[in-house]
Amino acid sequence: MDELDRLRGQIDTVDKEIISLFEKRMGLVQGVAEYKKAHNTAVLQTSREDEVLKKAVENVQNKEYAESARQLMVEIMGLSKDLQRKKISKFNLLGSYKRKPLDLKGKKGYYGDKGSNSQQAMIDFFGDDDGDSFATFEDIFVALKDDKIQYGVLPIENSSTGAITEVYDLLRKYDFFIVGEQWQGINHCLLGVAGTKLEDVKEVYSHPQAITQCDNYLSGGKWTIIPYKSTASSAKFVAEQKDKSKTAIASKRNAQLYGLDVIAENIQSQSCNYTRFIVIGKNLLESDKSDKTSIVFALNSTPGALFNALKYFAKNGINLLNIESRPVENSPERYYFYVDLEYPCNSEKLNEALEYVAEVSSFFEIIGEYAKGQRV
Numbered sequence: 001m002d003e004l005d006r007l008r009g010q011i012d013t014v015d016k017e018i019i020s021l022f023e024k025r026m027g028l029v030q031g032v033a034e035y036k037k038a039h040n041t042a043v044l045q046t047s048r049e050d051e052v053l054k055k056a057v058e059n060v061q062n063k064e065y066a067e068s069a070r071q072l073m074v075e076i077m078g079l080s081k082d083l084q085r086k087k088i089s090k091f092n093l094l095g096s097y098k099r100k101p102l103d104l105k106g107k108k109g110y111y112g113d114k115g116s117n118s119q120q121a122m123i124d125f126f127g128d129d130d131g132d133s134f135a136t137f138e139d140i141f142v143a144l145k146d147d148k149i150q151y152g153v154l155p156i157e158n159s160s161t162g163a164i165t166e167v168y169d170l171l172r173k174y175d176f177f178i179v180g181e182q183w184q185g186i187n188h189c190l191l192g193v194a195g196t197k198l199e200d201v202k203e204v205y206s207h208p209q210a211i212t213q214c215d216n217y218l219s220g221g222k223w224t225i226i227p228y229k230s231t232a233s234s235a236k237f238v239a240e241q242k243d244k245s246k247t248a249i250a251s252k253r254n255a256q257l258y259g260l261d262v263i264a265e266n267i268q269s270q271s272c273n274y275t276r277f278i279v280i281g282k283n284l285l286e287s288d289k290s291d292k293t294s295i296v297f298a299l300n301s302t303p304g305a306l307f308n309a310l311k312y313f314a315k316n317g318i319n320l321l322n323i324e325s326r327p328v329e330n331s332p333e334r335y336y337f338y339v340d341l342e343y344p345c346n347s348e349k350l351n352e353a354l355e356y357v358a359e360v361s362s363f364f365e366i367i368g369e370y371a372k373g374q375r376v
Contacts, residue, residue, distance in 0.1 A: 022076070029080045033087035043084045044359050049077055085352060093358060094351045097366060099286035102179060106150030108132070109140050112207075112230030115250075115257040119232070121182040121277035122153040135229055137166055141174045144280065151179070152280045158186070159274040161212045163324045168338050171280070171296070171367055172326075178294050178368025180279035183375040188214050188268045191235055191260040192247040198263055205234035206249035214249055217267040223247075235260060274375055278368075285370050290345040292321070294368035295354065296338045297361040298328055305360070306337065312356045313341065316349040336363070345369045 036043065056073040057066045108131035111118040116133070123129050132149060134140045140152035156167045171178070188210055192201065204211075204218065205228040211218065218225060228234040228248075235254035238246050247263065248254070255262050299305040313320055319342040328334040343350045358364040 033084040037088045097284045100283040101286045109149040111154040113232040115254045116232035125182045157276045160270045179281040179285040181373035182277045190264040196244040200244040202245040216269040290369045292372040293341045298363040318343040
């Protein structure tokens with residue numbers, strides 16, 4: 001036997017002892033779980049964890065291993081808490097929300113004027129164009145709050161320019177839910193009244209997002225860029241002005257709707273330009289086909305807090321599709337985290353992961369369960 005084999009043999013012996021002690025510890029943890037269940041005590045006990053970690057560092061004789069010993073106990077306590085949650089099973093987080101099935105005939109509202117990309121997303125999702133238009137994102141939320149509509153359709157992110165942060169903030173402000181999503185390929189055009197030539201253009205109107213998505217094209221012209229309510233609204237405005245010096249960035253469909261000429265097509269900076277639209281409602285969706293969950297939570301500002309919250313999804317094989325952060329009002333350096341997860345929504349593993357994140361968060365809400373949309 002060479003030296004390496006001898007050392008490996010000794011490690012195997014130590015590992016056997018470690019596993020035996022681990023099994024003994026987990027047996028004691030079951031007793032802790034039974035006590036907490038009987039006394040309605042939370043699984044997470046921060047002061048106790050701090051005490052255990054402190055002892056781990058103090059008890060290790062070779063201080064070179066102190067931090068490694070601390071990390072070992074962090075992992076062991078994580079496994080202990082997982083076992084406690086399974087034994088206690090205090091509540092089913094996913095089952096605690098009121099739900100309703102999607103009503104495809106329900107009254108709908110969309111962002112922007114007739115011909116907007118939001119209207120097209122509504123048509124593709126619901127199968128008809130029967131909906132009311134709203135000038136601002138918040139107008140849709142207010143209409144839903146006042147029961148003037150049952151569902152609202154509006155954009156939340158773009159593949160070129162990222163998140164539309166106002167919509168994230170409004171979701172939390174009004175406590176509404178995402179019940180569906182629709183991806184749209186966005187091809188921007190420069191539109192003008194009949195007979196307009198590129199050399200005639202002095203002003204370009206459009207929504208700020210569309211302007212940003214076309215920044216490469218726009219930077220090459222000697223014109224004034226004027227942010228406007230929406231792409232469709234800007235097309236409607238240009239049509240009403242009947243002025244060849246004024247143009248709009250909007251879709252080819254807007255050109256047809258408002259009788260405008262297409263001066264230039266596909267002027268977006270990225271050829272693969274998609275916008276994700278969401279459908280919002282007052283209740284979570286009741287469906288067995290949902291495979292995407294959206295949540296929002298806030299954490300205490302401590303080292304590793306976000307990592308420790310998110311790693312539980314990885315442990316359970318749950319895919320994180322997107323994460324956005326928004327500042328907590330009047331709390332510098334604290335954030336709300338909006339996370340989209342891909343996993344069957346009625347699964348025990350997802351519920352366990354969500355319950356864990358809810359437990360370690362200072363604020364937690366599920367803001368959507370729905371079928372993942374496909375890019376069209």
